[in-house]
Amino acid sequence: MRRSVTIPFQLLEVILVLASMCEAQWAIGSSSHCTQTSPREVRPHSVTITEFGAVGDGVTLNTKAFQNAIFYLNSFTDKGGAQLFVPAGRWLTGSFELISHLTLLLDKDAVILGSTHSDDWPVIDPLPSYGRGRELPGGRHRSLIYGRNLTDVIITGDNGTIDGQGNVWWNWFRNGTLNYTRPHLVELMNSTGVIVSNLTFLNSPFWTIHPVYCSEVVVQDVTILAPLDSPNTDGINPDSSDDVCIEDCYISTGDDLISIKSGWDEYGISYARPSSNIIIRRIAGQTSSSSGIAIGSEMSGGVSEVHAESLQFFNSKTGIRIKTSPGRGGYVRNVYVSDVDLTDVKMAIRLTGNYGEHPDASYDPKALPDINKITFKDIRGDNISVAGLLEGIEGDNFVDICLSNITLNVTSSSPWNCSFIRGYSDSVSPDTCEPLRDRIFPHHSSSCYHISDDLQTQSDRKQQSWLMPRLSFSFTII
Numbered sequence: 001m002r003r004s005v006t007i008p009f010q011l012l013e014v015i016l017v018l019a020s021m022c023e024a025q026w027a028i029g030s031s032s033h034c035t036q037t038s039p040r041e042v043r044p045h046s047v048t049i050t051e052f053g054a055v056g057d058g059v060t061l062n063t064k065a066f067q068n069a070i071f072y073l074n075s076f077t078d079k080g081g082a083q084l085f086v087p088a089g090r091w092l093t094g095s096f097e098l099i100s101h102l103t104l105l106l107d108k109d110a111v112i113l114g115s116t117h118s119d120d121w122p123v124i125d126p127l128p129s130y131g132r133g134r135e136l137p138g139g140r141h142r143s144l145i146y147g148r149n150l151t152d153v154i155i156t157g158d159n160g161t162i163d164g165q166g167n168v169w170w171n172w173f174r175n176g177t178l179n180y181t182r183p184h185l186v187e188l189m190n191s192t193g194v195i196v197s198n199l200t201f202l203n204s205p206f207w208t209i210h211p212v213y214c215s216e217v218v219v220q221d222v223t224i225l226a227p228l229d230s231p232n233t234d235g236i237n238p239d240s241s242d243d244v245c246i247e248d249c250y251i252s253t254g255d256d257l258i259s260i261k262s263g264w265d266e267y268g269i270s271y272a273r274p275s276s277n278i279i280i281r282r283i284a285g286q287t288s289s290s291s292g293i294a295i296g297s298e299m300s301g302g303v304s305e306v307h308a309e310s311l312q313f314f315n316s317k318t319g320i321r322i323k324t325s326p327g328r329g330g331y332v333r334n335v336y337v338s339d340v341d342l343t344d345v346k347m348a349i350r351l352t353g354n355y356g357e358h359p360d361a362s363y364d365p366k367a368l369p370d371i372n373k374i375t376f377k378d379i380r381g382d383n384i385s386v387a388g389l390l391e392g393i394e395g396d397n398f399v400d401i402c403l404s405n406i407t408l409n410v411t412s413s414s415p416w417n418c419s420f421i422r423g424y425s426d427s428v429s430p431d432t433c434e435p436l437r438d439r440i441f442p443h444h445s446s447s448c449y450h451i452s453d454d455l456q457t458q459s460d461r462k463q464q465s466w467l468m469p470r471l472s473f474s475f476t477i478i
Contacts, residue, residue, distance in 0.1 A: 033216060033217075033218065033243040033244070033245045033277070033279065034218070034245035034247060034279050034281070042083075043076075043080065043081045043082050043083040043101075043102075043103055044076065044079060044080040044081065044082070045073070045076045045079070045080075045081075045082040045083070046082065046083040046084075046085060047069055047072065047073065047082070047083075047084060047085070048084075048085045048086075048087060049062070049065055049066065049069055049084060049085065049086050049087070049091065050087065051069070052064075052065040052066075052068045052069040052072070053065050053068075054066070054069075054091060055089075056087070056088070056089020056090055056091050056110075057089070057090065058089075058090030058091075058092055058111075058113060059092065060092060061092055061093065061094065061115060061120070062091050062092060062093045063093045063094040063095070063096060063115070063120060065093075066084075066093050066096040067096050067097075069084050070084065070096065070097065070098065070099055070102070073099065073102060074099050076101070077099055077100050077101045077102075078101075080101070081100075081101030081102060081103070081152065082101070082102060082103075083102070083103040083104075083105055084102065084103070084104050084105065085105050085107070086104070086105065086106045086107060086110040086112060086157075086160065087107045087110060088107045088108075088109035088110055089109075089110060089111070090111045090113055091110065091111065091112050091113060092113045092115060093112060093113065093114070093115065093120075093144070094114075094115045094117075094119075094120025094121060094144075095120065095121045095122055095141075095142045095143060095144055095145075095146055095183070096144075096145065096146070097146050097147060097148075098145065098146065098147035098150060098153055098155075098188075099147070099150065100150045100151045100152055100153065101151065101152045101153075102152075102153055102154070103154040103155075103156065104145070104154070104155045104156070105154075105156060105157055106156070106157030106158070106160025106161070106162075106199060107157065107158060107160055108157065108158035108159055108160055109160070110157065110160040110161070111160070111161040111162075111163055112144075112145075112160075112161070112162045112163070113163050113165055114144045114162075114163065114164040114165045114166075114185070114205070115165075116165050116168045118141065118172075121141040121142055121143075121144070121183045122141070122142045123139040123140065123141055123142070123180050124139055124140060124141075124142045125139055126138070126139055126140055126181075127140075127189075127212060127263075128267065128271050129212075129213075129239075129240055129262070129263030129264065129267050129268045129271035129273060129300075129301060130263060130264045130267055130268070130298070130359065131264065131265075131266070131267035131359050131360070132359050132360070133180055133181030134181050134206075134264075134298075135173070135178070135181040135182060135206075135232075136178060136179070136180055136181050137360075138179075138180060139180050139181075140180055140181035140182075140183070141180055141181065141182060141183035141205075142183055142187075143183045143184040143185060143186055143187035143210070144162070144164055144183065144184075144185050144186070145162070145185070145186045145187075146186075146187055146188075146189075147187075147188045147189070147191055148188070148189040148190055148191065149189070149190045149191065150188065150190075150191040150192075150194075151191065151192050151193050152192075152193045153188065153191060153193065153194050153195070154194075154195045154196075154197075155186065155195070155196045155197075155199065156195065156196070156197045156198050156199065157198055157199050158198065159198055159199065159200055159223075160199055160200070161199070161200045161201075161202060162185060162186070162199060162200070162201050162202070163201075163202040163203055164183075164185045164201075164202065164203045164204040164205050164208075165203055166203040166204050166205040166206075166226065166230065166233065167203065169182050169183075169205035169206070170205070170230050170231055173231055173232075174231065181206070182205045182206035182232075183205050183206060184204065184205070184206050184207045184208065184209070184210040185201055185204035185205070185207075185208045185209065186201070186208070186209045186210065187210040187211075187212065188210075188211050188212070188214055188217075189212050189213055189214070190212075190213045190214070191211070191213075191214045191215075192214065192215045192216050193215075193216050194211060194214055194216065194217045194218070195217075195218045195219075195220070196209060196217075196218070196219045196220075196222060197218070197219070197220040197221050197222065198220070198221045198222070199222050199223075200222070200223040200224075200225070201222060201223070201224045201225070202225050202226065203225075203226050203227075203230070203233075204224075204226060204233050204253075206232055206233070206234075207232065207233070207234040207237045207255075207259075208224050208226070208233065208234060208235050208236065208237075208253070209222075209224070209235070209236045209237070210237050210239060211237075211238050211239065211241045211244065212239040212240055212241065213239075213240050213241065213273055214238075214241040214244075215241065215242050215243050216243045217238065217241055217243070217244045217245070218244075218245045219236055219244075219245070219246045219247075219249065220245070220246075220247055220248055220249075221247075221248045221249070222249050223249070223250045223251075224236070224249065224250075224251040224252070224253060224257075224285075225251075225252050225253070226252070226253040226254055227254060228252070228253070228254055228286070228287065228288040228289070229254055229288070229289075230253065230254035231254060231255070232254070232255050233253045233254040233255055234253065234255045234256045234257075234258075234259050235249075235251035235253050235256070235257045235258055235285070236249070236251070236257075236258045236259075237256075237258070237259045237260070237261055238260055238261070238275055238278060239260075239261040239262065239263075239275065239298075240261070240262045240263055240268075240271070240273035240274065240275055240301050241275055241278075242274070242275065242276045242277050242278075243277050244275075244277070244278045244279070245278075245279045246258060246278075246279070246280045246281075246283065247279070247280070247281045247282050247283070248281075248282045248283075249282075249283050249284075249285075250283075250284050250285055251283065251284075251285035251287075252285050252286050252287070253285075253287055254287065254288075254289060254290075255287060255289060255290045256287065256290045256291050256292075256293075256294040256321075257283065257285045257286075257287055257290075257291070257292050257293065257313070258280060258283065258292070258293050258294070259291075259293075259294040259295070259296075260275050260278060260294070260295045260296075260299075260303050260306060261275065261295075261296065261298045261299060261303075262274050262275045262298065262299050262300060262301030262302055262303055262330065263298055263299075263300045263301040263330075264298040264300060264358075264359050265298075265300055265327050265328060265329070265358050265359055265363040265364075265367070266300075266329075266359075266362055266363050266364060266367070267300070267359060268298060268299070268300025268301045268328075268329070268330060269300045269301070269329045269330065269367060271301060272301055272302075273301050274301045274302035274303060274304060274330075275299075275301070275302070275303045275304075275306075276302075276303070276304045276305045277305045278305065278306045278307070279307050279308075280293065280306070280307070280308040280309075280311075281307075281308065281309045281310045281311075282310045282311075283308075283310075283311050283312070284311070284312040284313070285312075285313060285316075286313065286314050286315040286316050287313075287316050287317065288315065288316065288317060289317055290316075290317055290318065290321075291316070291317065291318040291319065291320065291321040291350070292311060292313035292316055292318070292319050292320065293308050293311065293319075293320050293321070293337065294318075294320075294321045294322070294323060295321070295322045295323070295332050295335065296322060296323035296324050296328075296332070296355070296356075297323035297324055297325060297328070297352075297355045297356035298328075298356075299323075299324055299328060299330050299331075299332055299369065300328050300329050300330040300367075301330055302330045302331045302332075303330070303331070303332045303333075303335075304331065304332070304333050304334045304335075305334050306334070306335045306336070307336050307450070308320075308335075308336070308337045308338075309336075309337070309338045309339045310339045311337075311339070311340045311341070312340075312341045312342075312343075313340070313341075313342055313343075313345060314342070314343040314344055314345065315343075315344050315345075316342075316344075316345045316346070317345070317346050317347065318345065318346065318347045318348075318349075318350050319340060319342045319345050319347070319348045319349060319379075319381070320337050320340070320348070320349050320350070320376065321349075321350040321351070321352065322335075322350075322351045322352070322371065322374065323352045323355040323356060324352070324353060324355065324369040324371065324393075325353065325354050325355050325356055325358075325369075326353075326354070326365050326366070326367070326368055326369075326393060326396075327358055327363040327364060327365050327367055328367065328368075328369045329364070329367035329368070329369060330369055330370070331369060331370040331371070331372075332369065332370075332371050332372075332374070333370065333371070333372050333373045333374075333449075334373050334449045334450075335373070335374045335375065335449065336375045336377070336449055336450040337375065337376050337377070337379075338375075338376075338377040338378045338379075339377075339378045340376075340378070340379040340380070341380050341381075342379070342380070342381035342382070342384060342408075343381070343382050343383060344382075344383045345381060345383075345384055345385075346384075346385040346386065347384075347385060347386045347387075347388070347389055348379065348381050348384050348386070348387050348388060348406075348408055349376055349379075349387070349388040349389075349390070349403075350388065350389045350390070351371070351374075351389075351390045351391060351392065351398055351401070351421070352389075352391055353369075353371075353391050353392045353393035353396070353398065353420065354391070354393065368393060368395075368396040369393075369396070370396075371392065371398040371399070372398065372399045372400045373400045373402075373447075373448070373449035374398070374400070374401050374402070374423075374449065375402045375404070375448050375449045375450055375451055376402070376403050376404070376406065377402075377403075377404040377405055377406075377451070378404070378405050378406075379405075379406045379407075379408070380406075380407055380408070381407070381408035381409060381410075382409045383409060383411065384408045384409060384410045384411070385410070385411055385412055386410065386412050386414075386415060386416075386417070387406075387408045387410050387412075387415035387416050387430060387432075388403075388415070388416045388417070388418070388432070388433075389416075389417050390416070390417070390418045390419070390421045390433070390436075391417075391418075391419050391420065391421075392419060392420030392421050393420055394420055396420070397420045397421060397422050398420065398421050398422070398423075399421075399422045399423065400422070400423055400424075400447045400448065400449070401421055401422070401423030401424075401436060402423050402424050402425065402440055402444075402447070402448035402449070402451065403423070403424075403425040403426075403428050403432055403436060404425065404426050404427060404428075404440060404448070404451065405426070405427045405428075406425075406427070406428045406429070407428075407429045408429065408430065410430055415430040416430070416431075416432050416433040417433065418432075418433035418434070418435050418436065421433075421435045421436065422435055422436075423435065423436045423438075423448075424436060424438045424439060424440040424444045424447065424448060425437060425438075425439070425440065426439055426440045426441055
């Protein structure tokens with residue numbers, strides 16, 4: 001029996017309006033680089049590291065096995081790619097380099113161990129946007145897992161572990177016996193289509209995961225751990241990279257949990273590769289010496305379009321921080337941080353206009369950063385020492401700094417301290433500083449990044465909820 005449905009014209013018009021609204025929302029969501037990924041995509045060819053003589057006893061050095069396996073798999077890059085499987089065991093290795101269209105897959109009981117001999121971490125050129133090693137002039141040690149100029153790279157597993165055994169590097173750093181900048185645990189350069197997921201990263205010698213000059217990067221469902229007193233063991237540092245998604249991670253380290261960067265002073269200005277379109281969400285963790293989310297201090301290539309939400313930080317020095325300095329140049333703009341829970345944090349929000357050293361004496365002290373359109377919204381805090389220390393630069397105010405719906409249980413008698421800052425606020429407790437006391441609503445919402453869009457989204461949702469219960473369909477069966 002054929003059936004048709006007769007719908008009154010007015011009702012059809014309403015349905016079409018709703019459909020267009022849903023379609024618009026779907027289009028926005030589907031264009032996001034945080035859409036669902038398939039890190040366990042089956043590659044046409046797979047090998048196991050033991051096929052190349054690797055021994056998982058935690059003692060035998062397996063660098064050659066990793067290098068030989070990847071060299072072999074290189075012949076499959078134009079045939080749909082390949083997979084290197086690391087089974088249960090403790091696989092000691094020095095630095096090795098990845099290839100395009102590769103999945104590095106770790107068993108749940110697999111541990112890749114970084115060698116404790118510096119000679120197993122080759123020295124490579126400094127990044128052009130830094131001009132030298134970040135810690136010392138000259139080159140830098142290559143990361144344990146490294147790749148450059150790659151496409152379609154997946155590093156994943158059933159919560160297998162990559163352990164940098166960084167204690168020896170931290171001691172060399174503290175003792176001043178390093179000749180070159182310490183290595184990262186994972187670094188991908190000039191690469192596109194990178195996924196890092198479902199792994200635990202331990203004890204990185206320096207920054208843990210460092211995508212630099214990359215596009216379309218996803219870091220999902222990872223745990224990053226290092227002692228809270230370990231030096232500069234940042235968790236995830238997107239650097240001069242765009243279309244980056246970081247979500248569903250737990251991080252506890254000795255420095256910033258997530259830090260967005262884009263080059264250092266005159267080198268970053270010259271290289272001119274910004275970090276942009278970065279989504280950070282559902283992140284939890286602690287750091288006793290630094291920040292949950294940081295931007296800078298190396299931001300000379302520019303940072304923009306950063307959205308961070310659903311964050312939980314505890315037992316930490318700072319919740320959210322932007323760090324810069326005269327000489328940096330560049331910009332930080334269009335940053336939106338929302339839905340943040342802070343517990344036992346010394347300082348909830350910090351903006352610093354005079355932070356960090358310079359690579360050399362050639363930087364231009366007149367290269368002032370442009371900091372504007374920074375929004376902090378829906379932030380809650382318990383046992384917070386200081387609500388905010390917001391310090392711009394004399395003659396270079398940070399502007400359009402917006403605080404909305406922030407409630408902090410603060411122990412200090414001076415909760416806010418502001419200088420060379422201009423902006424707006426609404427519903428902030430305790431009361432914010434004088435330069436931010438102009439109301440956001442109704443006159444200044446357009447000056448506050450994403451707040452107008454956020455209000456429009458809420459309005460659209462209310463409109464849909466008002467319309468939907470009133471829709472009734474009458475069907476005629478033929």
